[in-house]
Amino acid sequence: MSLIQTKNLHLHYGNFHALKDVNIEIGRNEVVALIGPSGCGKSTYLRTLNRMNDLIDGTSIKGEIIIDGQNIYDKKLDVNELRKKVGMVFQKPTPFPKSIFENVAYGLRVNGIHKKAEVEETVEQSLKQAALWDEVKNDLKKSALALSGGQQQRLCIARTIAVKPEIILMDEPTSALDPLSTLQIEQLIEELRKTFTVVIVTHNMQQAYRISHKTAFFYLGELIEYADTKQLFENPQHERTKNYVQGKFG
Amino acid sequence: MRIKYLGEKIIEGFIYGSGWITTLVVVVIVVFLFREGSGLFNKKPLEEGYGIVINAENKVREITAQEIRQIFEKDITNWKELGGADEKIVVFSLSNIDKYFTEKDLGESFSLLPEKIKEFVQENKGVIAVFPEKYLATSLVHLEIAPISFWSFISGKDWYPTATPSPQLGVLAIILGTLWVSLGAMLFALPIGIGVAIYMAEIAEKRVRELLKPFIELLAGIPSVVFGFFGLVYIVPLLQNLFNLPVGETALAGSILLGIMALPTIITLSEDAIRSVPKELKEASFALGANHWQSIARVIVPYAKSGVISACILGIGRAIGETMAVLMVTGNAAVIPTSFLEPVRTITATIASELGEAQQGGIHYEALFLLGSILFIITFLINWIAELVTRKK
């Protein structure tokens, strides 16, 4: 059974129908890229997976999203538990105004992990996994705001890894970064997919092609095509996909 | 074309100029305050036209304003307390002259008074005689009064600006009273203000917020006298009954009113600061499984910290400069405060209530201007700190 099953998902922002009958299955340890023109609903879909849209007034949801066999829109579900399981990295790096160490430790502390040794070990591990450890190991006490954009984004990834999620959502994680930092993050994602399931929104077709197993193409709130990445880019089945992908990729 | 250009030039000039004009106005006010007040130092704290004489054998040559007061209040009764010989002090002045001389002795329109004073002073070893200078023979030994120094002004505990013969101009109690009342105001305005700000920015639904907002703004618009009335009619009696006090006009009453008056500043500015925390940052916190309270306490408020702190400091600034309300409810006793349940007196209340009766150019008048300068310095420091805190971000 797939790790994430999305069934007949509809989402409204007030009267605006932003997601229309979306059906996607994502398997464990897959990397899935979400592509499509601006405003087509990629971020909206991504944010349904950790219920981030709950924070926006006036959204309503129909349909089901089942993660690990559990409907995440079930009333009995603890949203904070869900968000531990489904981590998220944003477009702009969002370090907290704290030290590098405290940024990574934050997720542990708010989830009740306070043992010093455990926190320290997890922070180190996470920073290593996010390929940032060597650069910051001597200034863990320094403010995270002093890091470069690329470092900040890797810090945000480390922060997400630290709470040991199963799934990591990424919304255009490299669009605010320079090419070198982008490359580092892409290499990182290739490492991460050994351990995590990754759903990533990107406007960069080459990136989607390089790093993902599967790709979903959205258009005006609808899922037009969802297939293996190679197939979607080289042999798209739908006219719209073809137009979009070829315009930006071919 | 020409005219339009000229118009733009004038507006440009006005905009550039207005900054300078504002600065200039501030400078003028400061200079004015200090100029009016600075005449106080090196003046003798003695009633205009008066002099003090003593017996020629008395070794004491100089005395302070405070000592004069103590002598007149019988707190000091012997010259040895002032470094002189063991001799009882005999106070001799216009107010007790009838104890020693009849009207007939003094002659028509006091024509014999100078002679009598001279005799009395020469006969009594312990005498201290305070009279208008014109009645004092030049051959008598004059007692010098130490001039008012900056230090004695700042550190003096007694504020009796109209005491005779020697006004007491110590402002320590008044400055401490001001700080005390403001401190009390902050002790309860800060938690409430920050709490309400967090509630308004983070927790309240839009409808609730839109309902609350006008009330808070209204609070800022209520004239201070009205607050004073409210305090006088409700808070003062309430405190009196609650704590079983002889009088309800206390520092606490002033603190409560000032706190309420500082609330709109604290709430509005803190709310703005909290609201300006980037949405992404909040979401990042939630995305790590933090609940709303954790996000507020550990990410949102720390991020908005400098804005909240400067809101609080500006709130304090408002409280310190406030006059009417404290004048009406604090009891206006110029004593060094030791508890919130005693009357105190603040700088603003002192100036407001005494300036009208102080003789222009006199030492009381000048002392009040100096108090004003001190208030200015305090508020200036506070605003400067607020500025510093915000800029650090």
Ligand SMILES: Nc1ncnc2c1ncn2[C@@H]1O[C@H](COP(=O)(O)OP(=O)(O)OP(=O)(O)O)[C@@H](O)[C@H]1O
């Ligand atoms: N909070 C909101 N309230 C109302 N409408 C919204 C809101 N957020 C997004 N939308 C609308 O929903 C649609 C989908 O938005 P979404 O952010 O998911 O697009 P996207 O595919 O991520 O676009 P982009 O590539 O520009 O990030 C857009 O038309 C957008 O205007």
Ligand SMILES: [Mg+2]
């Ligand atoms: Mg988006």
